[in-house]
Amino acid sequence: xxxxxxxxxxxxxxxxxxxxxxxxxxxxxxxxxxxxxxxxxxxxxxxxxxxxxxxxxxxxxxxxxxxxxxxxxxxxxxxxxxxxxxxxxxxxxxxxxxxxxxxxxxxxxxxxxxxxxxxxxxxxxxxxxxxxxxxxxxxxxxxxxxxxxxxxxxxxxxxxxxxxxxxxxxxxxxxxxxxxxxxxxxxxxxxxxxxxxxxxxxxxxxxxxxxxxxxxxxxxxxxxxxxxxxxxxxxxxxxxxxxxxxxxxxxxxxxxxxxxxxxxxxxxxxxxxxxxxxxxxxxxxxxxxxxxxxxxxxxxxxxxxxxxxxxxxxxxxxxxxxxxxxxxxxxxxxxxxxxxxxxxxxxxxxxxxxxxxxxxxxxxxxxxxxxxxxxxx
Numbered sequence: 001x002x003x004x005x006x007x008x009x010x011x012x013x014x015x016x017x018x019x020x021x022x023x024x025x026x027x028x029x030x031x032x033x034x035x036x037x038x039x040x041x042x043x044x045x046x047x048x049x050x051x052x053x054x055x056x057x058x059x060x061x062x063x064x065x066x067x068x069x070x071x072x073x074x075x076x077x078x079x080x081x082x083x084x085x086x087x088x089x090x091x092x093x094x095x096x097x098x099x100x101x102x103x104x105x106x107x108x109x110x111x112x113x114x115x116x117x118x119x120x121x122x123x124x125x126x127x128x129x130x131x132x133x134x135x136x137x138x139x140x141x142x143x144x145x146x147x148x149x150x151x152x153x154x155x156x157x158x159x160x161x162x163x164x165x166x167x168x169x170x171x172x173x174x175x176x177x178x179x180x181x182x183x184x185x186x187x188x189x190x191x192x193x194x195x196x197x198x199x200x201x202x203x204x205x206x207x208x209x210x211x212x213x214x215x216x217x218x219x220x221x222x223x224x225x226x227x228x229x230x231x232x233x234x235x236x237x238x239x240x241x242x243x244x245x246x247x248x249x250x251x252x253x254x255x256x257x258x259x260x261x262x263x264x265x266x267x268x269x270x271x272x273x274x275x276x277x278x279x280x281x282x283x284x285x286x287x288x289x290x291x292x293x294x295x296x297x298x299x300x301x302x303x304x305x306x307x308x309x310x311x312x313x314x315x316x317x318x319x320x321x322x323x324x325x326x327x328x329x330x331x332x333x334x335x336x337x338x339x340x341x342x343x344x345x346x347x348x349x350x351x352x353x354x355x356x357x358x359x360x361x362x363x364x365x366x367x368x369x370x371x372x373x374x375x376x377x
Contacts, residue, residue, distance in 0.1 A: 020075035
């Protein structure tokens with residue numbers, strides 16, 4: 001179907017394809033209407049939405065498509081998050097957020113990479129995707145604003161715990177350089193003043209000052225950790241949010257506590273829509289990656305392509321499951337299959353973690369209690 005505007009015909013059915021290459025100061029835009037059409041490349045200031053809409057209208061005029069034509073766009077998931085995706089959807093565009101690691105790269109020679117080349121590559125793959133080649137890349141499922149917001153608590157809690165360990169290591173390292181060791185207990189500062197080096201001298205003033213600053217920073221981080229854990233505990237006790245109810249449901253099982261249950265739900269089970277067990281294992285990055293070429297066959301380990309937060313916790317909880325759920329079917333399977341040596345147990349714990357994630361998904365979505373699993377009293 002075509003429409004005429006001031007003597008010029010515009011195609012109202014042909015979509016306009018738009019690819020973004022996002023950066024801190026500038027955005028690269030690539031426009032096209034098909035693979036045979038040379039792309040139109042433009043650059044605008046980052047986050048300048050008025051300029052973006054102007055460039056879309058100019059591109060429609062350039063390619064001879066109607067103002068009412070659909071705009072199909074894409075950009076790579078990254079630092080800018082999902083706000084641009086939500087804006088584009090409000091404007092009526094069909095946008096995709098793409099997993100950067102799934103974009104194909106030519107391995108024949110050294111890779112030439114510029115923003116201009118990247119936006120052209122994205123544009124080409126966007127057209128191929130909408131032409132029916134859906135496996136050309138992996139599309140990220142965009143969470144809602146509320147779902148995304150609920151992930152901040154446990155992620156910040158994790159970062160604070162990493163910072164606490166970092167401060168501890170710095171204190172111990174500085175003291176070790178002077179040949180002394182002081183336990184980081186409540187009376188640490190009192191003991192620090194009394195400690196002596198190998199020749200009976202007090203610690204140098206600069207060393208004492210640095211250690212005290214690191215200790216003060218560590219105590220501040222510990223206060224933040226306590227505050228976040230208290231906030232999480234109050235939510236678990238009082239909130240009627242469906243995701244928090246799933247947290248409580250997981251915590252009824254032995255071997256799962258607030259840290260693991262909250263992480264599994266907020267990063268995984270609370271908002272993602274799994275269709276089968278394979279999707280659960282793949283998104284956790286716990287699926288095998290076999291390699292076969294001719295008569296050569298070997299296993300390359302797990303893919304590690306999924307959510308790293310969930311994958312690390314799944315391995316940890318798998319070990320806890322063996323300890324606190326000795327009568328469960330999963331534990332019995334593990335010891336029958338991998339309980340022969342320490343080496344095989346380390347290999348098998350990954351398989352157990354994958355099966356455990358599938359079992360927890362079925363428990364939350366279908367009400368299937370893991371066979372033989374025990375609940376907390």
